[in-house]
Amino acid sequence: MKETVLSNADSSEDHDLIRSFCAGEKAAFDKLVNRHKDRIYNLCYWFLGDFQEADDMAQDIFIKAFGSLDKFRFESAFSTWIYRIAVNTCKNRIKSMEYRYKKWMDRLDAGPENGNPVNIVIENNVNSPQEALEKKEQTATIRKAINSLPPDKKTVAVLRDIEGLSYEEIEKITGLNSGTVKSKLSRARMDLKKKLKGVLK
């Protein structure tokens, strides 16, 4: 599992950048974006299952952060704050009629099994093209399985297993208590286990 939780030193550096930004140094915002854009983009992709959607949402998230960074109260890590914006933005996007219509049209165009062709570079150790192809197919299947989860289950599954955040961090981001996070994550994994039966070794 990836460990992407920022250390205290990283968090402190984020806070310094925010103070610089609030003091008028606009370049500090670019540094903040560069530090967090990949995590946010990754979250958006696995949450929405679409590159274009992920691109739009990630930009929306940073634009929202840009507009309200002067209201940041330094009570939490910037990463927690930006993840909270990201989760809420993605959930709202999933609920939107535009997103639902787009997904419906994609399904009609692509057919039931095709889905979104994922141009993901498999960086894991693969020994042959055959293995790379299998890995790619498996990744597409997992993406579809994640995409089929309800938003609440998807949120905790993505934050915990894909983003590698701690339970405590997830509680701060989602506002759920510890027991709820555990039970939602347990149910999300159970659902995925059923959906991925035969795919995972």
Added chain:
Amino acid sequence: MNCRDIEKHLSAFIDNALDDEIRPRVEEHIASCTECAEKLSALQSVSNALGDLPIIKAPSDFMENLHKRIKPESFLKKLFRTLFVPFRIKIPIEFATAAMVGVLVFFVTTTQQDVKQLPVSSMEKRAFEVNEPLTQMKDTPVVRKEEERQNAVMPSTVPSPAKAEGSEPFELALVIMPKVTGRLQTQPVEMEYTSDLKKEPAAEEKQKISESPLTGLSVSEKTMSRSTADTYREGRTEDEAGEDQDKANSYYTPSAPEPGGIMIQVKSLIEQINGRIVTVKDNKDSGHSLNAEIPADKYDNFLNQLKPIADFKTPPPDVSIKDMETIRINIRIVDPG
């Protein structure tokens, strides 16, 4: 714990997030239950599979595109957000503020009107409504000097001397009422005095009447009583005497004089002092009033001539300002009492 209870804790068991109390029980159960061990393994595979998913990095032009979107949107969105967002809070506050400003303006305007009208009696208010050149009246109109007028809270009834010294004539108002006396009306009374003894006093009374400065026809109520008493002495029947009494009453009993009747005399006075009558309102609906311009040096003379025929509702203003040629005077005639 049975398998169903254990299954709920398997996910947290993978993440090593179970309490110290529960974790040994789960470990013990898994060691003895192959089915739960397989479930744990499957969940572990799911978690590992998700963890092994490739990290999707942001495209290289992400920052460039972000800058493109931030720059044009920042000003308008910030302005919009400053004015309206959040809608649920700012829009009601804005409506409430607008309503409060409206109420405040309403109160200020109405209060100022009340203050203006406060010192004006109801009668004078009527005069004020008719006399357009005069904006306000007070119970005791006096000519105030410029400093007093500026310091006064209430607007003065008399325009400022500065205005009087300029091209505009000086303005003032008079409210008068005819003197309450018994008087003859326009029809002359034909009276027969049959008693020779009483003819002389009657002639004296007629002389008095002719000398009256008012109409030349006024007689006192006391005089008429004496005249009618004479008719009885002459042996007239009661009915005839009663007719005469009624007749006399109809002409001589004290009654409220008509404001319109005095208007002619006032006009005459103004013409006598070389004044100019500007407007006259002489009907029951709009009231009896007169606008005129009189020479300033004849003002006192005019007042003296006015006193015998009318009472002043309010003392006439004392005009003591020099270098004034003309006084524009508004006279309103009201019913006595």
